Amino acid sequence: MHQLKAVAYRGAKINQLSNYIDRNSINIDFRLGQSWTIFDDIGRKIKEKIEISGIHLGKLKIKMCRGILTGYNDAFIIDSVGRVKILDKCSSDTERTKTASIMRPVLRGRNINRGSYNWGGEYLIVTHNGYTTEDGDHIAPVDINEYPALKKHLDIYFEQLSTRTDKGKTPYNLRNCAYMEDFQKSKIIWKMISSTPSFAYTDEDILILNTSFMMTGDVSTGLADILNSKLIEWYFSEIATSIGETGMLYIKSSVENIPIQYNIENRRYSEDEIFKLYGLNNDEISYILDSLSNNC
Numbered sequence: 001m002h003q004l005k006a007v008a009y010r011g012a013k014i015n016q017l018s019n020y021i022d023r024n025s026i027n028i029d030f031r032l033g034q035s036w037t038i039f040d041d042i043g044r045k046i047k048e049k050i051e052i053s054g055i056h057l058g059k060l061k062i063k064m065c066r067g068i069l070t071g072y073n074d075a076f077i078i079d080s081v082g083r084v085k086i087l088d089k090c091s092s093d094t095e096r097t098k099t100a101s102i103m104r105p106v107l108r109g110r111n112i113n114r115g116s117y118n119w120g121g122e123y124l125i126v127t128h129n130g131y132t133t134e135d136g137d138h139i140a141p142v143d144i145n146e147y148p149a150l151k152k153h154l155d156i157y158f159e160q161l162s163t164r165t166d167k168g169k170t171p172y173n174l175r176n177c178a179y180m181e182d183f184q185k186s187k188i189i190w191k192m193i194s195s196t197p198s199f200a201y202t203d204e205d206i207l208i209l210n211t212s213f214m215m216t217g218d219v220s221t222g223l224a225d226i227l228n229s230k231l232i233e234w235y236f237s238e239i240a241t242s243i244g245e246t247g248m249l250y251i252k253s254s255v256e257n258i259p260i261q262y263n264i265e266n267r268r269y270s271e272d273e274i275f276k277l278y279g280l281n282n283d284e285i286s287y288i289l290d291s292l293s294n295n296c
Helices: 017-024 041-052 080-088 093-101 148-155 158-163 180-184 221-227 230-239 271-277 282-295
Strands: 002-006 026-030 062-066 077-079 103-107 122-125 187-191 200-202 212-217
Touching: 041 230, 041 282, 077 080, 080 093, 080 122, 080 148, 093 103, 093 148, 122 148, 148 158, 180 212, 187 221, 200 221, 221 230, 221 271, 230 271, 230 282
Parallel strands: none
Antiparallel strands: 002 026, 062 212, 077 122, 103 122, 187 200, 187 212
16 A cells, blocks of 8 residues: 545645645555545545445446447538438439438537537438347348439548548448447437536437437436536546546546436436435535536
């Protein structure tokens, strides 16, 4: 076991650095090769209380996946005007209907907010590379030759499509994605980089790009409220990777370590209710709120 002396600086003005260190430093015990975090006594107790009050999110009946990587967004992402132009070039109602079915609403990371999302009117051309359904049925890759109007659009970018790393069976196909069906399920989505939690529950059939993640399975509005709470915001800031002023890195390996209460109801939860779920007292609540305020 090793020991070091550390101090947390949260932006306050310091007149005498040596005096500040003497007053605020704490001793930390750690083992070589293990991570460590700077906590004062109350911060350490709050962290421990949160961790014993629930189970890691990754141990619940939940599946986490990253959004779709196209390899060349300019070709595969279109706005409403572009969608209409492609559909207007279809030679029959059958082609038009078929083509419309694989141009699906998509969200970028910037569209996802804390508790909600704003669709930017964009569509992803889902020329998937084939996948197997949960029932074991194999869905063949999209054959672009069956979509003449769509092929004409993608041919404009053929050089970029054919040389990109992330492609499927042909330059027109997206890379393999085994969880295409999951986008149609109820889910919680969130962006990968954010200054505050940005979890949003939805049961809409909508896609996300690789700047975001989603979780399916035992998800609910209640779980989204907890993930967006001040309590979890504070906890996550202490265990996850910060990338400076840009925010925190909300990647799968960090999010799945968030302690979640066992019996979450499918309803909305207030901040006060969430603090009570984890057994925090008034002093501990004030400590979290003050810490978050100082970090703004």
